[in-house]
Amino acid sequence: MKRFFTFIALAVFMLMSAQAYSLSILLINDNGYAPDRVDVLKQAITDAGYGYTFYDAASEGSSPSLTLMQDFDLVMWYTGNDGAGLYFWNGDNIDNEAIKQYIDGGGMFWLQGLDFLYDRYSITPLDFVEGDMMHDYFGVAQYYAQSHVDDGLYSDGVAELDVMPDNGIFTMSPIKFAYPYMNFVDALTATETAVPVYRMGPEGYDFYDYYSVIYNEKGNGKILTCTFETARIDNTPNTTEFFKEGLDYFNQFGSDSIIYVTDITVHGENDANTITVNEGTLQMATDILPEDASIKAVLWSVTSGTAYATINGNGLLTAAGSYLGNGTVWVKATAADGSGVVDSTEITISNQGVEPGLYNILLVNDNANGVDRYLVIDTTLSNLGYTYDIYNTVVTGKAPDIITL
Known part of the structure; x- marks a missing residue:
């Protein structure tokens, strides 16, 4: 008998600041590429006067469960500059049913990041239709293009985002970035029921008629989608102001008060x-x-x-x-x-593993140049009738720990 070991780092952290508001927030980090960037969001939420609970999906190796999410007024899901294996798509490019059920139950959801669409849909333009998660829940009719990639040969990217008048949420404008231009910002169109909030600017930019922030409602659920890197707004005061305007909007629909666990x-x-x-x-x-x-x-x-x-x-x-x-x-x-x-x-x-002195085998493959050569030993052990486990460092990216050994 053989078993393959795969190890996923498990780390769930919780942080709450003194709340000036009763809005309960679950902040999800889905940025495994640059995990420290979420610290910008933590500080902005705190500076805006709100508290939060933090769940690190990238470290946990899984999406938060519906059971965890459904107790919170607002789920803020941050993918940052990561665009591969996101748990927003369950880590395997399928709809995240827990997110859909949370929104269907009247939850509020704020999605933020550059490449969550690219992670699943690498070809643009792409139309979403009724029945698609992005269409029905997030109010996106078309994923048209990305800045820098599709806005002309050797384009510098998008320079700013310009607020749409009377959007009901934000007034801050324009949104500038920590860089002169931001790459890989998605250009979207909104469904008939959704509200465009920020367009790509300035006027005259290739994608000026497309949007990077869209608001949608599905039943009692309220969904805000941002396709830019919110952790890279140009300075701290503007970052705080952007988050405060967004959170103040959601706060009016939040709980009247929080009854704490005793x-x-x-x-x-x-x-x-x-x-x-x-x-x-x-x-x-x-x-x-x-x-x-x-x-x-x-x-x-x-x-x-x-x-x-x-x-x-x-x-x-x-x-x-x-x-x-x-x-x-x-x-x-x-x-x-x-x-x-x-x-x-x-x-x-009790009854774990084998007693010291009994025979047990761990076959460790550490050959990245001939990744399947270990299968010769695998077959030999099997033919000889031995029970053994396989640990593949080429897959896990690290040596077996003391528990495995």
Whole structure:
């Protein structure tokens, strides 16, 4: 029997500042290419007087669940300058059903980034029709072009964005950038139900008749789409002003007040507190008080005691499957509303891996020049009847850790 190891960094962080408003915000970082750029958004939200909970999809290796998103008034989804494998598209270029369900439930969604369309649709122009996620939810009728790429040979890119009059959200104009021109900004047209908010400028620019910010409503859901790098507005005061105008708009539809969590009790499903199967799992759960808390979502983490294990964003604890995975771990749940309330419980893990002295094989492929040559050894071990695991550094990009070894 052989198993392939793939490792995804799991890191969920939470940060809340003192809120001047009751709008509850979930900030999603989907920029794995330049992950530190989201810090600009964090500062702008704080400077605008709002608080937020932060979920790092790029580090977590997955989209946030509907369960996490649905407790928040507004989800701000930032892709920045990343345009490959985005979790906005579930990491595999398909509609993110959790996002659609969140909006269908009346959620507010603010999408920001340069290449989220290019990630899935690399050819322009492209028309979206009824039934397409970008058409129905985000109000985009056509993905026409990108600045610098399609606006003339050796074009410098778009110099500014000019506000559309009476758009109902923003008045700040023009939006200038940290560079003289911004590349890879998407030129869009809006559906009949959507509202163009910013056009590409200045007047006379190739794509002056196209838009880079569009607002749409679907049922009670409210969606704002920005196809430029919001972390690269020309200076800090203007960045803060842009975010404040956007957040102030959403704030009028937010919760009247936030009822904070006062108590959390962590336990395993059906009150189980053990994992006894090799590489077994245990679904963790919480009891939250008060029952009418505004945000009942929690952020999960696990701390090694005498064993090793991992936990995902939905609270599924997974044993390591190695001898070092036997022992105890502490599973912690932190309230996502910024109240600071936490609880943890101890889980005992047994029957992991093999006992010392017994025969077990890990085949490590570290040959990037002949990426499939290890298959000769793979076949030989299989023919000899050995049980073994395969770890491919060419795929993971790093050496196996101590738990794997």
